[in-house]
Amino acid sequence: MSLPIRWSWLLCASLLGLVLGAETGRAAEAEHPAIHELSQRGVLKGYPHGQFEPEKPVTRLELAVILARLVRAIEANPAAA
DSSP states (O other): OOHHHHHHHHHHHHHHHHHHHOOSSSOOGGGHHHHHHHHHTTSOOOOTTSOOOTTSOOOHHHHHHHHHHHHHHHHHOGGGO
């Protein structure tokens, strides 16, 4: 397995840990930069009305889409990972 692919799986595992281990309720101020960065990279897109809803639980399907976009973004630009 090449280095960029290993990093992509490490990032996926980290993101999965953040999502599954996150407290419910309002997103902490410290999480906003990460949400913004992932949004800028096209990994997070929010809901059709253009908003993020941090108090809404993430479904399995949504998580699968996020992880797929993350892997694609890393594979497209491994240097930025």
